[in-house]
Amino acid sequence: MSVFAVLFCLATAASAGPRLSVDWAAFAGSGDSTRVEVFYAVPYGMLDYSEFEGGLEAMFAVRFELRGTGFEQEATLYRRAAIESFAAAEAAKRSFVDGFSLAVLPGRYSLRVTLLGLDEPAEAEEPGMVELDAHADSISVPAFTGRPDLSTLQLAAGIIHDTVTGGFSVVPNPARSFGGDGAERVFFYCEGYNLSAAADSYNLKVAIVRAAAPETLVASPQTRFKGARVQTAAALGLSVAGLVPGDYRLAVVLDDRATGARAERSARFRIAGEEEERASGVTYRLQMTQLEAHYHDRLEFIASPRELAYYEALSDSGKQVFLTRFWSRHNLAEFARRMETARERYRVAGTDGIRTDRGRIYIKYGEPDGIERREIEVDRRPREYWRYFNQGYAFVFVDVTGSNDYRLVWTNSPDETRTGYESMLTPDEQEMFR
Template sequence: MEKAASAQPFPFFCCKPAKKVISCVVKFLREQKIMAILICLLAMLCWLPQPISAQTQSQPFLMNFDYSRFRSTASAGYLELYYSFYCGQITFHPAGENFKGGVALRTDLIDAQTGQAVIKERVVVPVVMDDTSTTGWKTTSVLRQAGHLVPFGNYRLHIVAYDSANPARRDSLSLPLEMKALTQRPAISDVELCSSIQASTNKNHPYFKSSHEVMPNPSLVYGSMSPVVYVYAELYDIDTTKVYAVDYEMIDDGGTVVKNVSRQRRYRTPNTVEIGTLNAVALKPGKYTLRLSLRDSPSGQRTQSQKGFYVYQPPALSAEPASTPTSLAVAIETLTAKEAEDEFQKARYLADKTEIDFFSQLKTPQAQKDFLKEFWTRREAGSALEAPRRRVDYLRRVEVVTERYSSYTKKGWRTDRGRVFILYGKPDEVERHSSEGVGKPYEIWYYYQIENGVQFIFVDKNGFGDYDLVHSTKRGELYDEGWSRFLQ
């Protein structure tokens, strides 16, 4: 019987043709591995997250600023400059496990007599965010403080701030500034209004001074979201043998003292600090002045310093309760496809670029209505940066301006006056100027409760009753000091 042959390994590695085949296979596999790596890299690049603040690109870039002057030498004072910005207005890019952005600052202090720059500072304030998934990251404040020794004299301060990743998004200011000797005895420095003041021994803290961590509030805005006004001031040439009456007064824009706190103080050293707190939560929205006074009780001699601030209490647009999610959804669900499209066009003044682009890509009426539900839910809830806006009130304003400002060529809500009315409400005062000589008709709208009081100027350039916005003092709006040329 023939013995069955045992299984033997195929002698593949023993012949030259086989080795050549193996070499080709290995080369092929290596090439495939490289291709796989390249494909993975391309996929990663395609899926890299976009700048996380892309949704804020259509929003104005705003800088908050304040300053205080303190005594220093016989010929110069110490000038502190305070800046702040919100993270939601900064463009961030991925950087490893974090997101990085920044604010570029240009600060120039120009001598009014010589035209020479006493301060010429160029700096980029880096900002790093570890987590952007939290709801409050957009309202996180970026704070910077700079101090300079400045000779006594008159100056002009120019500041430009811009998003370092998008220089076109910027804010600026220019104001006169005087540095002078504090010769009165006793004397008080400028009042610095702060977001917090805490006793401290940490001299390395960036906001440490006079044994305290003094956190400035460059926005000068207080209210329900920031109810406590912290006050810091330096006192000079105090008579340590006397008892002084220290008065804190809150004065409204009409000159009425709405809050007064007074106490008796005896100071241990001739040069010291005065620190106090007041609560602003009960104040009505508007502009106020905080006045700090030091009175010599026997003689009645008074020394004082003051600083303006603002109170903002975010209200709904009306006293009616906000829409419930159910009622809002039902109201939007009943819209036709044309009505949903039309409503978002009217609501574009509240939308950012990302929302506008996203809505334009929606293909079905139901997708548009679902988007509107989420859009109005966010607007009615409001945020730390934006007051709540009820859908019904917004659309009611649209109806008002459509009736008032529509022309043959443009609906009222598409006009400049219509947009301003929709966003800011009815103006407190309107100046109407008819055609005077060869001049063109124009209107000036005043809003006294917005910022420090603002105005909008509209000119009927073509004589057809369609007034164009040519100038406004509202931050983020069109600013043109030479607007009067449009009257010619």
């Protein structure tokens, strides 16, 4: 499983008083340890903003403290949140979602997560922090040894199946709040452990029941699989359409059909009313200008081959979640600006500038730190040398045909493949760059 370990925006509906939401889940770790993953959501309205590059930004910190018998761990994570405007953030009811992971021994712990406002960026010292909210909980971290067992359930606003790795990407929902317009499914992720390869098959059953009474309201078809490996993972979504606002419980049961061994886990969640906070996979969306919307799905110019293969294999709804995740790690406004600049600056004889080698490199790496042009030399085509000093990259472009369409003939960037023009480097260039 992979979790969105970067800060991104989640659209929720605001309640009367925005509060920090925290959730956690436990999975088998290495050796005797258990991996605890903690997720939190910060409503945009809890933060103080200042103007920054055409939008608004807020600096904040999250301090976590985990204490148990003979164990104590704490750390402070510094974060930056950005919104286009207060009006846009209010319209989308923004929250900022992030998480962290740590390895502990099984047992009971006290968990405290504190949201801190910062007077300055990450250099702020302790006196510059102001406590905005805190969440405290007592958690019981299980051991997963000896018999068939399930991890705790991680409730989610969305699940993406990675067709490249076979794993899952989980969109956390720390508030465990579902329902409302467009939010008609509750998703969960869990792992199964200590399965017997000799077992004929296992059944996985999932149901939504009332929290106050053992009445099954929604049930999924049984999922049957062979016990071909000692560990497996499951990720499903159940419809909550028609459920009235209130508290519910998601129950998951794993049965070994041959021996009768059973593992069970459950997790409480809430169906929100109109005035309550909501979390929805389909409302994970980007707030974009018209220019950004024009370019936000042109991933071939910036994504890795692996990311592109993953993206192309997704459904339409999965692509929307992926794009939100992707642009939380990249600057969409800067990407759109580079696309527009490349179109005009590197246009050649009717060829769109983004389709030229110089345009492609400009979009991917940005403005070079230095450009050296050699245009009039005997027995040598015009060329340009681009250098990116921070990365240590160099690019050599040559006007191969004399049409001003400079082709990339050499680079030391590991992200680029061989160009086929390397033989055009002169001996002095080979000495200069190699």
